[in-house]
Amino acid sequence: MQRILNYINGEYLEPVSRGYLEGYNPALGSVYSEVPDSDERDVELAVKAAEEAFEQWSNFTQEQRSDILLRIAQGLEARMEEFALAETNDQGKPLWLSRAMDIPRAVSNLKFYANAALNLNGEFHKTDNHIFNYTLRSPIGVVGCISPWNLPLYLFTWKITPALAMGNCVIAKPSEITPMTASMLGEVCSAAGLPKGVLNIIHGLGTKVGSAITAHAKIKAISFTGGTKTGAEISRIAAPMFKKMSLELGGKNPNIIFSDCDFEKTVKISAAAAFTNQGEICLCGSRIFVQETIYEKFKISFIEEVKKRTVSDPLIQSSKLGAIASKQHFEKILSYIELAKQEGGKILLGGEAVKLEGRCVDGWFIAPTIIEGLPYDCRVNQEEIFGPVVTLVPFTTEAEVLMMANSTPYGLACTIFTENLSKAHRVAAKIESGIVWINCWLERDLRTPFGGVKQSGVGREGGFEALKFFTEEKNVCVKI
Numbered sequence: 001m002q003r004i005l006n007y008i009n010g011e012y013l014e015p016v017s018r019g020y021l022e023g024y025n026p027a028l029g030s031v032y033s034e035v036p037d038s039d040e041r042d043v044e045l046a047v048k049a050a051e052e053a054f055e056q057w058s059n060f061t062q063e064q065r066s067d068i069l070l071r072i073a074q075g076l077e078a079r080m081e082e083f084a085l086a087e088t089n090d091q092g093k094p095l096w097l098s099r100a101m102d103i104p105r106a107v108s109n110l111k112f113y114a115n116a117a118l119n120l121n122g123e124f125h126k127t128d129n130h131i132f133n134y135t136l137r138s139p140i141g142v143v144g145c146i147s148p149w150n151l152p153l154y155l156f157t158w159k160i161t162p163a164l165a166m167g168n169c170v171i172a173k174p175s176e177i178t179p180m181t182a183s184m185l186g187e188v189c190s191a192a193g194l195p196k197g198v199l200n201i202i203h204g205l206g207t208k209v210g211s212a213i214t215a216h217a218k219i220k221a222i223s224f225t226g227g228t229k230t231g232a233e234i235s236r237i238a239a240p241m242f243k244k245m246s247l248e249l250g251g252k253n254p255n256i257i258f259s260d261c262d263f264e265k266t267v268k269i270s271a272a273a274a275f276t277n278q279g280e281i282c283l284c285g286s287r288i289f290v291q292e293t294i295y296e297k298f299k300i301s302f303i304e305e306v307k308k309r310t311v312s313d314p315l316i317q318s319s320k321l322g323a324i325a326s327k328q329h330f331e332k333i334l335s336y337i338e339l340a341k342q343e344g345g346k347i348l349l350g351g352e353a354v355k356l357e358g359r360c361v362d363g364w365f366i367a368p369t370i371i372e373g374l375p376y377d378c379r380v381n382q383e384e385i386f387g388p389v390v391t392l393v394p395f396t397t398e399a400e401v402l403m404m405a406n407s408t409p410y411g412l413a414c415t416i417f418t419e420n421l422s423k424a425h426r427v428a429a430k431i432e433s434g435i436v437w438i439n440c441w442l443e444r445d446l447r448t449p450f451g452g453v454k455q456s457g458v459g460r461e462g463g464f465e466a467l468k469f470f471t472e473e474k475n476v477c478v479k480i
């Protein structure tokens with residue numbers, strides 16, 4: 001049994017309650033770790049440590065802070081294999097994916113923000129020959145970062161790094177479902193020379209630790225990634241306290257396929273967009289709209305392509321889909337498949353749990369599932385499932401597909417496949433989402449703004465946006 005501890009003031013500490021939650025390996029369906037069941041008392045200790053550390057950390061030069069972040073990146077890179085295995089055991093995703101995507105991306109986040117912070121400029125405005133204005137950006141102070149379970153270290157570092165880079169001290173809470181790699185990161189931070197108290201990692205339930213972070217008067221900003229309902233709850237508490245908030249929430253992303261697409265490429269990318277990470281990426285394209293003239297052809301090819309995506313032990317190199325992150329989520333996904341049947345959907349592929357043999361016999365696995373015959377406005381096509389389940393919906397005209405694509409309360413990402421550039425840009429402009437990919441998916445340039453519209457979020461991460469979020473801006477006007 002691996003016991004995880006909180007990381008407060010540079011030390012690994014037991015939770016004040018001395019209580020622990022059960023941490024599961026989803027591929028085995030069994031408990032393998034103990035996760036601190038922390039509460040507001042642990043948050044209080046962390047806030048104290050962060051407040052004390054702030055004076056020193058915020059007075060470091062930008063270069064000094066960036067150097068430490070780059071050393072953390074190097075430390076993480078040196079332990080890549082260990083972190084990749086830990087991520088897979090905790091989350092259920094294939095090991096090759098942790099190696100190829102999750103941990104390398106965490107390293108990139110650290111490197112990117114360490115460098116970007118050195119290049120963030122203030123503004124200068126000359127009003128006339130006697131008056132000029134300049135803007136100062138100062139760190140906010142103690143800030144909270146709350147992250148989800150689908151891309152654990154990837155999203156944890158995406159949040160804490162810009163906060164640290166700009167001189168803030170952080171109280172961070174990874175998901176209680178996948179706390180392992182965030183916990184290990186504390187060791188790397190200490191070894192890299194991050195001063196005590198600058199980063200504090202508190203584990204536990206959202207309703208205890210998450211809400212204590214949200215409600216703490218001395219935590220001035222909240223950067224949150226997770227479900228829309230949780231985002232609403234955080235806003236309910238933090239908005240009347242006038243906290244700065246960045247909310248990256250759920251999605252129900254359309255993948256729009258026009259008949260003039262590059263067919264082979266579209267089939268392959270659509271399968272990846274649907275089922276990478278078991279469909280547990282907020283950017284996955286789960287509603288696949290296909291122009292009617294190629295609908296049948298696409299359906300056949302897509303099914304063939306998805307059949308190649310084997311569900312297996314995540315430690316096996318050929319595994320394309322690993323385990324679902326938690327039992328509760330596994331049951332939720334299966335309930336949506338049942339709902340799809342009730343709503344008149346036809347299961348074209350999958351539609352059931354997969355029972356593996358050997359060490360994964362009790363793991364939580366679901367076959368990649370393709371459903372057709374559902375109206376665009378039924379629950380399955382409107383609510384976020386966040387698993388390996390997609391629907392195929394035919395369309396005739398551009399206007400019709402735009403109406404259906406924009407019909408959900410979400411607006412995170414969209415994918416468009418067409419070789420007609422004018423059409424691609426026209427549809428991209430009219431789609432209600434913060435991110436649009438044309439003839440590709442999940443191509444990420446960390447300099448670009450990232451986030452959603454409608455119920456998919458408020459604010460943008462990425463590039464200078466995230467760095468600016470973690471600062472207060474002050475304009476100074478001088479008359480000579």
Ligand code: NAD
Pocket residue numbers: 146147148149150155173174175176204205206207209210211214225226227228230231233234248249250251281282384386412452456457
């Ligand atoms: P979740 O909202 O249940 O939990 C996210 C985090 O919030 C966890 O650390 C959790 O402990 C904490 N939390 C829960 N209740 C809280 C509360 N009342 N106050 C404060 N914190 C609380 O989400 P999840 O199930 O971990 O993640 C899946 C969701 O995240 C999906 O909806 C997915 O679309 C979304 N997501 C969005 C993005 C994005 O960038 N927009 C990225 C990844 C995941």
